[in-house]
Amino acid sequence: RRQRALLWAVLLTAWEAAWGQLRYSVPEEMPKGSFVGDVAKDLGLQLPALKDREAHVFDTGRTRYFFLDLQNGHLSMMEQVDREEICAAVAKCVLNFEILVKRPMNIYKGEVEIMDINDNPPSFPERRNVLEISENTAPGAGFPLERAHDPDIGVNSLQNYECSESSYFTLDVKTGDDGVKYPELLLVKSLDREQKAAHHLILRATDNGSPVKSGSTTIEIIVLDGNDNAPEFTQSVYKVTVKEDVAVGSRVLQVTATDRDEGPNAEVKYSFFQIPEKIDKTFKVDPESGEIVIRQNLNFEEHEFYELVVQARDAGGLSSHSKVLIKVVDVNNYVPEIVIMSIFTPVPEDTPVGTVIAIFSVQDRDSGANGEVQCSISDSHPFRLEKSFDNYYRVVTAELLDREQVSEYNVTVRAADGGSPALQSSAVLALRVLDVNDNAPVFAEERYSARLAENNAAGALVLTVKATDNDEGTNAEITYSFSDIAKSIREVFTLDPRTGEVKVTGPLDYEERKYYEVSVEGKDGGGLTAHAKVHIDIIDVNDHAPTL
The missing domain is CATH 2.60.40.60 (Cadherins)
Structure with a gap:
């Protein structure tokens, strides 16, 4: 648990330092595969980390113009770009992109300015x-x-x-x-x-x-x-x-x-x-x-x-x-568009407060107040919304999670523009809380008792111990065993590790021993344990004739 906490602290620090802006420029008409920029160097990322953290490029438009080579960390042209085709008469032709990495979840914003070359002569519509x-x-x-x-x-x-x-x-x-x-x-x-x-x-x-x-x-x-x-x-x-x-x-x-x-x-x-x-x-x-x-x-x-x-x-x-x-x-005729870029689910229930759960962007093609968007999420969830830069947001944990209380969340993200009337849109983040072993088993009784006649046949059921665990999966799977008992007791009783059934395995003789007391242990799949006492009284039967 201490190692996990230290890991989360490192991840949170890395997240805070990760936001940045990359700026490159290339001439138009560059062939496919042309070098744009050294992303790994400019962001200070190690090459093995790019691949391990599943780094990939998001283009903000419908066409993908760039790809990231995870072997060398270079951003390159995926397609040849004609500035006049994509930007028409716009003075500054800029293509935006984002690089998303995981573990921890970070996003880097970048832009590539497409520089004009003199590839078109002036022309008249008619000769x-x-x-x-x-x-x-x-x-x-x-x-x-x-x-x-x-x-x-x-x-x-x-x-x-x-x-x-x-x-x-x-x-x-x-x-x-x-x-x-x-x-x-x-x-x-x-x-x-x-x-x-x-x-x-x-x-x-x-x-x-x-x-x-x-x-x-x-x-x-x-x-x-x-x-x-x-x-x-x-x-x-x-x-x-x-x-x-x-x-x-x-x-x-x-x-x-x-x-x-x-x-x-x-x-x-x-x-x-x-x-x-x-x-x-x-x-x-x-x-x-x-x-x-x-x-x-x-x-x-x-x-x-x-x-x-x-x-x-x-x-x-x-x-x-x-x-x-x-x-x-301009009139307010475009609804804000929410784009979920990455989501971290399932979320371990011991996730520290402030951990990034999701990243999304919001776009509105209107201008002025009609294109200014405000985002929000419900206050009833243990999450909060933070604006990172431009139109990018992140959802972070605002409270500690407890899977045993709430195992799933549907977090609705709402976006509203500044038009009159305002246009709105929403998206749902489906988050599942992942169990960690934070609950030890609990026995139904602290002390179990049974009365058993001597000379009982081997295999006879004496009693059953039962423990429960509020965790799930392997963390809730309980194995039973005797703890610290003498060999003499092991020779006469056995405990099924799965069912908790205590059975007779050897001869019982009241005249030799009138009762047995042992300690049983219940251990879950995560290593947490609980203990209970078992007391067995042996009942005398008339198995000896009088002697003179």
Whole structure:
């Protein structure tokens, strides 16, 4: 028992020192099996201990990206990672993992930053774009161009646009509210359809990687015959905020443009101007009214801001453009998710207070207060909840356990977020208490008595001793024996070690001995003992004739 207590003290100390944070970084596209970090060295763990303690890696996502080699303690890539595929346009691409070890139960949190490499050139959705402009358009008019896309980040992403030289047009590169660069063609010289009906330009997009990568598209400008006035939007920028749970088909806002011409030249049609396919599937604009409506469910966690360009075009071919900025507001639509990472069961009943019984994490994909989670467990159990770091919790013993009183616990862990109303979830930890030999056998009587006639036949039952033990299993299995008795008694009585039956084995003679008193011992499988007395009186029978 003393050795067990010392062991628990060491385990508890190791647990307290175990919480830590590992940080590594690797370039994307590293081949499978590539080295990430020396986990054993960084955590100060001995190599044999990693295997003995069943160390293994938990990835927080659905895909496993890492594995831990227990022979050398190295964390390595399980799969080749494309940063653009897993993180899209996120500036810092981080994959989180946890390393769990047992005996004692510890968890180590880690993250691997996936560094961008310049593996993607800027590209345009179309290799050729057509732009129609009226010859009456005044110099200084601007015409948004379709922007290029580069999924890389930082200097490896799209950095600039260049346009082939023209005496009629120049290129203006603007930066939007989302930090993205937008190319716009400016008219610097009046057009004359009769003199030149079409213009051809090449728009080139470049990044700043090493080496520099680029992509290009051809712009064909068609000069239209006289249509004096282009449509004019009532606002150059429209802004609106919508909740992510807005119903499909709901109206977001309405854009309006007017045209001072008459007849067909004043008839305005609305459309989105060169927006990504994904956004085009999310919103649609009514060509007649300019109403923008929701086409599919929004998701704040995937896309919290949209920047659209709406085009108003009249029947004569003139057009103008306006921006629509849509901000999505988070609603509490995700229930907290409890992930049980490890559970220590059965729990020995002599487990010290403060021992870790289970480790779990809780996640909520909402943001702000909607994603802030509070966890709790019932106060009626001898356990308490401790928050370790971030969203990790551990369940520890708050009181000493006693299997003889309660042999099993179902501990309910509850998680509630900060939304209004709050969303909740729960998980049950089924814990079984393991018996230790903390109860000695107890005899039903301290003293057993029997009266037995002399000359009884061998094998006759004298009495039965009985002891019970509140432990279970081998700790409750009792073996009976005589303790410290003379050879003469062993020759006449026997004690069954399993049943406790005392039987006659030899001749009894009242005239030689009128009673016997012995001590019996009951020993359980754990070595604890109890003792009782047995007193046997011998009764005289008329087995001798008178003598003269």
